[in-house]
Amino acid sequence: MNTIDELREVLEHRAGVPDPTGIIEAARARATHVRRRRRLTAVALAAVVAGAIPVTVAQLRTPDPLPAAPPPYREPGEATLTVRPAPGFFVLRRQIHATGQDVVVRNLDSSDRRDGGSVTAFDPGTYDPAWLKTGERITVGGHPAYYTLTVTSRPSGPATDPAGREAIERSRLLESEGVAVIGWPDPSGAWVVVSGARSREDLRQLAESVRMGPPRKVTSPVQFGWLPDGLRLDYVTADDEPAGPRSVASSARVGFTAEASPTPLQPGSWAEYRDRDTALAAVVQPKNSRGWGEMVGGPGGPSVLSSVPRWQTIGGHRTWYLPEGNPDFAVDSGAHMLVETEKCGVLITLGEPVKISYADLIRTVTQMTVADCTDSATWTPPLK
The missing domain is CATH 3.40.1000 (Protein Transport Mog1p; Chain A)
Known part of the structure; x- marks a missing residue:
């Protein structure tokens, strides 16, 4: 952490709640391998088919136009995820990074057990939903989704670090209660995963508040006009919700x-x-x-x-x-x-x-x- 103030914020508002969704970090590499294998298979099949076409037919046929390349899901520095929390809740923090987007929602009343939850949008090809698809099929916001109850793994790290102690204590609580998760695929290819709420109804309410729209530029109070060679934008986080504490x-x-x-x-x-x-x-x-x-x-x-x-x-x-x-x-x-x-x-x-x-x-x-x-x-x- 960079300041004493940030440390207090994490402890007071529990922004660093560990998520139990069990992301398979090798999913991106595996997806790349699958795409590469499919491309090679398609090229080989095309060669076999082309060899079987008579020369006269091949010369007379007008080739079909190549399909347009799909536009990128979002560029670095862009977001597509928006969360509109219910009355009494606010967006504690928003984040974009190289492979996804996160939003943390909290209750304005810190004594209320309904303390909010977290929403993550994984970029296409960076998430393996196989475990999530084993859950109950439900409908959220008019689209199909999956609901499951899982158990979080206890985080590792030095117990001498206050944030680490907070995460460990929070994880122990979640292990004893179980953690509910709702997730669904977005038409863009991204996967949205909602977790952290204490009841199924609260989780559904948070999931209903999620919106996925076209890419938009994120903003920051600091702007860089020049950077050393080789650097690229990695993440942007913001705590700028006027309704928040x-x-x-x-x-x-x-x-x-x-x-x-x-x-x-x-x-x-x-x-x-x-x-x-x-x-x-x-x-x-x-x-x-x-x-x-x-x-x-x-x-x-x-x-x-x-x-x-x-x-x-x-x-x-x-x-x-x-x-x-x-x-x-x-x-x-x-x-x-x-x-x-x-x-x-x-x-x-x-x-x-x-x-x-x-x-x-x-x-x-x-x-x-x-x-x-x-x-x-x-x-x-x-x-x-």
């Missing part, structure tokens, strides 16, 4: 990776917390938020990172660079730069091992623009 609103995260092959996420998990190479990430939050104040210091006391921030001006913004190995970020490896604007604070993290030079980091920050993170109407796509 003030303590979790107006923050966003953008991550870039140099990896050639995306790694599918477990549903309900978050890209910025996974164990993989995020070459460059940016977390944006209001400058007057508790998390930012604890990092840079303020009226409430000095910074938890350093008693005296060493500020310098870069690109018109006040910045503070902490190189790799700085003890201030003992729980978060890599190099960091803090950037302050009029209303917002941006924490830039370079993943370990740091592969981006300081000169490239300066150029990145110089050509970076930050909107009003407290007003999502001012947000723009993360890449110019």
Whole structure:
């Protein structure tokens, strides 16, 4: 986690609930293999058929036009998933990443046992629904779906990490209760999986609120005009729901990776917390938020990172660079730069091992623009 504030948010709102759907991470590779095998079979069959056609017929026949290639499901930086929760609930967090989309819904009343749930849309070819299809056939929103009750596996990880302890305790509760899941195929080829609600009726209500539409650009309070060579957009997450509690609103995260092959996420998990190479990430939050104040210091006391921030001006913004190995970020490896604007604070993290030079980091920050993170109407796509 990048700030103390984020850690509190996960504990208070249980955003990191482990999902029990048992995704088969090799599904993408298997699907690619199947498609390749079908293409080879089709080519071989075409060759046999062509050899059997008389030459005169083959010369006279006008070849059929090639079918148009299907458009991509969505480009990086686009979303198709929308959730419209019932009254009394709000969207805690939205995320897009290399192989899917996630939305977490929570109850405004934290004392209500109906605490919401999670919705994941897996990109075509990244999900194996075989286990889900063994469940009960139902109808949701006018389309066929499957309902099943499964048991989650207990997550692994250091029990000394507060978030890990929270996930383990939550998992134990789910193991004792069983977990209900509703899923269905979208006409686009994506699979939608809904989980996390405490009753079948609550789960159905959440599933009924799901909408899959045409691709649309996601937005962020930070936009990058230039990036080092080899980086591509990996994920965008946002907590910008105006109806949500003030303590979790107006923050966003953008991550870039140099990896050639995306790694599918477990549903309900978050890209910025996974164990993989995020070459460059940016977390944006209001400058007057508790998390930012604890990092840079303020009226409430000095910074938890350093008693005296060493500020310098870069690109018109006040910045503070902490190189790799700085003890201030003992729980978060890599190099960091803090950037302050009029209303917002941006924490830039370079993943370990740091592969981006300081000169490239300066150029990145110089050509970076930050909107009003407290007003999502001012947000723009993360890449110019």
